[in-house]
Amino acid sequence: MTDYIRDQRLLDPDEVDQIIAGAPVDLVEFQTAAAAVPLEDRQPMRDWIERFNAGIVHVPA
Numbered sequence: 001m002t003d004y005i006r007d008q009r010l011l012d013p014d015e016v017d018q019i020i021a022g023a024p025v026d027l028v029e030f031q032t033a034a035a036a037v038p039l040e041d042r043q044p045m046r047d048w049i050e051r052f053n054a055g056i057v058h059v060p061a
Contacts, residue, residue, distance in 0.1 A: 005019075
């Protein structure tokens, strides 16, 4: 994503570097693994969101 942001000049390069420096390691590793899967083999985002939301523990306020 940061490559796209940088290529499209959506943010100043220094801001992109700050995003990269502040990104959690687990997120970066997940994105690297996901990028290795061909687009046609990836699950739709809706499936991923549903699985994510199913794992959320709701705590009463």
